Structure formats: structure tokens, C-alpha cells
Amino acid sequence: MSPDNEDRPKAESPGERALRLHPFYGGKIQQLPKVPIGGAADFSVWYSPGVAEPCRAIQRDPEQVWAHTNRGNTIAVVSDGSRVLGLGNIGPEAGLPVMEGKALLFKYLGGVDAVALCLRPRDDDEFVRAVRMLEPSFGAINLEDIAQPRCFRILDALRGSMDIPVWHDDQQGTAVVVLAGLLNALEVVGKRLDQVRIAMVGIGAANNASYRLLKAVGVDPGRIVACDTGGTLHRGRADIAARPVELAKKWGICLESNAEGVQGGIAEALRGADVCLAFSTPGPGTIAPEWVRGMARDAIVFACANPVPEIWPDAAREAGARVVATGRGDFPNQVNNSLCFPAIFRGVLDVRARTISDAMAIAAARELAAFARERGISETDIVPKMSEWAVYPRVAAATGMAAQGEGVARLSATRDALIDHATRVIGDARRATEALMREGIIAAPPK
Template identity: 55%
Template sequence: MDLTNEEMLEKAKKPAEEAIKLHRFYHGKMQTVPKCCIRDISDFAIWYTPGVAEPCRQIQKNPDLVYEFTNKANAIAVVTDGTRVLGLGDIGPEAGLPVMEGKCMLFKYLGGVDAVAICLDTKDPDKFIETVKNLTPAFGGINLEDIAQPKCFYILDELRKDCKIPVWHDDQQGTAAVNLAGLYSGLKITGKKIDDIKVGFLGCGAANVATIRILISAGVNPKNVLITDSKGVIYSGRSDLDDVKYDVKRHLAQITNPDGISGGQEKVFEGADVVFCYTKPGPDVVKKEWVAKMANDAMLFACANPVPEIWPWEAKEAGARIVATGRSDFPNQINNSLIFPAVFRGTLDVRASAITDEMCIAAAKTLSDCAEKIGLHEDYLIPTMDETWVYPQVAASVGVKAIEQGLAKITMSRDELIQVAEEKIRIAQETTKMLMKEGLIKSV
């Protein structure tokens, strides 16, 4: 039986209520455990002194051996300064730690990736960059998280330029890839073509900027794109974009909106086939009358956290055919957790030196194809997190693309990459289940 609007609103409150109780009960979500056998105390002579000196000497002679003798090949850092956490804003590094721990948990359980939460007590982008560079010897990759814009663009560009390991910003590349996956599926349902659609973007932060870039790379015509920020539609010649800190917006103004359309935020909805919303938490940020002005068979991605810009049932009442949000308790969750564990799994398994747009597009196509195999419909655009067979498929596509682009140090077939990913993810999930069964992770 379908829930009433009031029942759905009550359901939406439940996760927050449970979160307080369970976070306090478990004192966080992550811990460290050995991955090697410890038969008795004498094994410490192998794993620590004196035996450990020999691997150290070998790595000194050949630094690449660090990937063979340590966990670097499967370890990443999840790094934030706490300046743009979810929809909560600048809440600081301590308050951002629960989110970073959650991210690490998803990396491990869904991707078999060992992730460490690192919250930096600085808002200076150059200090942030320097710190992350100094951390890279210990990690095989860097996942940037919840950093305010515009400095997030600068930080990502500088780290990708200088670091020897792959660096990506999940709020940019991860969000863009999962948005593209949802769009691919929506186009299959509506029968529209990617190079014909009119696309609106409500908000011009990191998520939407990256989505604009990757959608254009995937075939969206920039002339069919309209973007708005808090001051209205972005167009070439808007005087406030002359400030140097708005160079990203200025560039987007030059390649989109060729007719110089101006006006308020509602403009991006007029005649749009799809609108991506990444603004402030709702509801009532997006008005029903705005949605009513979209094209037939319109798609709306209302992805603010923790509450979407408009409740999905209201958007459908206004005429949208497909509505997606960032919440797991509503249909069509468009969430990075369906992308980032697999992207890093595939990246690490081939030891790729970077994560490119092409790798992200490959991940998006595979995610949509997996949903198509199950059966696409208006309330099922991409797989859900419990369909864990999808993650090795996406990881393999990322690894194959890295190999094709000449970015990989390890070459494997697609089938081999799937097998490697399946095994690492299986171990992570079975370990958690075993700890729960033995009472080492207590049930509540």
C-alpha cells in the first residue's frame, strides 16, 4: 500500500533519530584490525623488529615494492577540512568526522578498500594541499571530501597535478558520475537523446559544476545548458562574474546559454528535459510551479542533503515523470556511494596513476547497464546499495578504461578484474558478518 504524504514525512525523520542513538552506542563506525596471521608472540619478530627491517631495505632500493610489502595498494585517505559537510555547511573538522568515518565504512564494505578518515584543522587551501602531499607516501589514493567551493576546484587541480597517486574529489567527480548514470537510464526510459536534451542546473557549486563538465564530455550540447546560482541565471557579461574567484562560473557562462537568458532561478526549469538541483536543503527550495514548466517526460534530480529541494511526490504531482533524490529511503537514490567504492576498487587494482573523466563515464555507463539488466522504470534508475554484484562490474569497467588510456601499471582482463574485486569485497563483507556473529560487533 502506498504511503500518504504525512507517513512519508514521518519516515524521512527516522534515520536522524536512529543515528544519534547508534553513533553513541558504537562510538563511531571504524576500527583497525590485523590482516596477517598472528600464530603466537614469536610472529612479531617477522611483522615487526627484527624481521621488518628487510622489507624496509628492499623498498629503499626499489620504492615500487611498497605496493607489494605494505597495504598501500589498498589504502586511501578520506580528507576534509569540514567547510562544506553534506548540506550542513562549514561545521568544522570535528563535526565532519562522523561523515568521514561513514565514508570509510562504505569504502570498505562496498569496495573492499581500506580508508582512513583525516580531518584537517585548516581552511587555508595551500596548507591543505601541502598536508595532503606529505601524506601520500602512506596511501594508494586520496579521496577529497566536503570542501567549500571555489577552493575545492583549486585544491583538486593542484593535487592532481603534483601527486604521484590518484586524487579525486568525490563531491565533484563522484557526484557527476552517478548523475550521469541516472541520466543515461532516464534517457533510455524516455527515449530522448543526450545531444538533444535541454539541461538546467539549479546551483553552481562543486557537484553541479563537475556534473556540467562530465555531461558535456558525455555528449550534452553546452548550448542547451542553463545554469543558475543564488543570484540568478549565469550568462556571459554578468558583471559580478568579473571577480577572479568566479573564474569557473565565468568559463561556464562563456560556453553555455548562448542566447544570454537572464532572470531568476525558475528560468532553468522552463522547457527543460532534466534539471539537476544541488543547493540548500529543502523542502520548498524548488516550487511546484517551476517543475510544471518543464518539458514532457521531464527528469528532476533534487539531491540536497539531508532533505531534497522538493519532496519527490510533490514534483511528480507537478508533472515530472522521473524524480531522484540523494536519500536511501526514497526511490531513485542518486548517491555517490554507488560510484566511489567501485571507482577506487578498479583504480587501485590496476594501480592507475589518475582517475579521468573517461573512467568516470565508463563507471556511469556500467551502472546504468546493470540497472537495465534488472529492469529500468521511473522509480528504478540505478541499482541500490544492496545489489552488491554491481560494484565489481563497475570496478572492472574503470580498470579496463585506465588500461586503455595507458594509466595502469598492472594489466588484467575484464574477467580477471571482476574476480579480484569480487574477492576483496567478499572478504570485507564476510569479516563484518563474522564479527557480528561472534559478538565482537554487538547488535542492538
């Protein structure tokens, strides 16, 4: 297969541009006032002595913190830098540019104020303690780029012990967009979610969460065959059974999936499958074209490894796949969690939710899929694009409504009210950025 095919990425270097622009701007996020300041006298209201009265009000009723501070619109993006993008364990300092980038997306796409926090914990317990101590200052926590199985233990521990939402975007955010894309891909090829056979290539953070969300939406786990570096998951995997605590989630998949007991590797997992969900070793070559040829007619292939998908999209299509998605923006059908996490956090903050449940994640996925269907879908266009701004308020509202339905929201609001509020807050963030650029406060990039 020639690397010069039309849908291969063209020669360009965003990395070189990033190296030039990051030091020019000194990072990507700053703090600015949100209150009017006409002169020094205003400081007596916003700071001492006037600030003492809001402090006393919160002391009398801690719930007043949401009214008197920005806690209700502030989240923490927390990482230890142990599994960053396609870079691996690069440490907290090297991971900070990614967390700042995440904070930028939260603000511009969701109107959410996000603080990038990179930690150097000695162990899982110290990581959990550190995040728990942040709770009084934040409305939600976004965990990011944490290696497995640590990421599973940390998420479970924090979700079970904090009264604000804790979300691991590499797991849950990816799973939301996978579900949305899969719903629409199945619509395109005329198949039903409850009847297809699904192969999962790689069973790390993203596919673990996708597996759980697929079960929650009604997929029979027996129709799923998962595959890791040791082969397909099944009841006979003694290597996983020997580590039941460390690999508890993977062993659970061994016990309830793969009803036919398929053994072997990726080729065997894909044989006869309608859907391939791959979050595995970057390719090309991780998935061979002949294995795709062995899939069912009108196959769907999500090859989502970064920076290079497990199989090039053109190779997958030539091998018989009808719908192909990747994690990259330079190919059609980008399965990118940026489509959901700013809106989901907007939604949970707007109803002051205590958690993000699977039902809320499914509601967000269905809204993403519905938005794309309403404006039209095709084999090369199954999910919204990040530039379709109108999708974010809708997903925020869907999340907020689901939180109310689950009984985990502190506030109540109608769908229309949530859409209107999210539209205004997200629009304000974009207009503020445009104003700062127009006034030269955000300088134009050097040529």
C-alpha cells in the same frame, strides 16, 4: 500539498539512534591484523628483526612498497569540515563522524581500507601541502566535504602534483551517479542526451562536475542553462566576471553555456527544459511546482538537495515530471555517490592507477546504467540500489579497464580478472564483518 502524501518520509529518527549507538561503539572503524599470528615468535617476522629485509627491498626499489605493504589497498579520506552534508561549516572534529562513515562504506562496499583524516589548515596552500605529504603512505586520496571555491582549487592543485589518484567525491562521485541516472531516465522517457535541454539549479561542487562530465560525454554546453543565487549564468553576469580568478569555473560556464542567452532565475532556466539537475538550497519550495509545469513534456527532475529536496517528488510528478530522483534513500531513484566511489577506488587500486580521468568516470557511469538496464528500469527505478552487491565489482572492473585504456595504470589485467578480484576482496570484507558480529567481537546494538 499535504505533507502526509504516501511518498513523504515516515516519522522515524535515525539521528536519535545514531546518538545512542556512536558512543556505544566509540566510532565506526578499527584496525585488525591481516597476517596470521600463532605466537610471539611471529613478531620477529612481521616486526623486528625480520621487517628490515622488506625495508631494504623498498629502499632498493621504491615500487616494492606496493608488494610489501598495504599501501595498495589504503586511501585517505581528507576533509576540513567546511561543508559537511547539510550541516555547513562545522569544523574538523564535528566532521570526523562523517569521514569515519565514509571509511565504513569504502570497506564494506569496496573492500578498501580508508583512514579518516580531518585537517585544520590555515589556507588552501597548507591544505595542499598537508595532503601532498601523505602520498608515501596511501594508494589514493578522497577529498570530502570541502567548501567551494576552495574545493576546486585544492582538487586541481593536487591532481596536478601527485602520482596517485585524487578524487573529490562531492564533485566527481556525484557527477558519475547523475550521469548514470540521467542516461537511464532518458531511456525511460525516450529522449536522447544530445538533443535535450538541461537546466542546472545550483552550480556548486556537484553541478560543476556534472557540467564537465556532460560535456565530456558529448553534450553541447549551449543546451545547458545553469542558475545560481544570482540568476542564470550568461556572458552578461558582471558579478562573476569581476572575480575571474576566484570564480574561474563559473565564469567559464557563463562563456560557453546558455546559447540562447536566457536571463532570469530558476523559473526561466526551467522553462522548456527537458531535464532539471538541482543541487541547491534544501527545500521544499526552492523549485515551485508551476516551474516544473513549464518544463517540456516527459520532464526529468533530479532534486538532490539534502536533507530535503528542492521540491517534494510527489509535487514534481503532479506538476508533470515523469521521472523524479532525489539524494534520499526513502524515495525512489536515490542519486547517491555511494553507488560509485567504493567501486571506483577498488578499480583504481587494483590497476594501481595514477589518476582518475573523466573517461574513467564516464566508464563507471555507463557501467552503473548498464547494470540497472539489464535487470530492468522504470520511472521509479533508474539506478542500482546500494544493496545490489553485484554492481560494485562490475563498476570496479569498468574503471580499471578505462584506466588501462587511458594509459594511467601501472598494472594490466583483463575485465574478468578484475571482476573476480574485486568480488573476492569485497566479499572478504563483508564476511569478516559478519564473522566479527557472529563472534560477538562487534557487539549487538543495545535495545
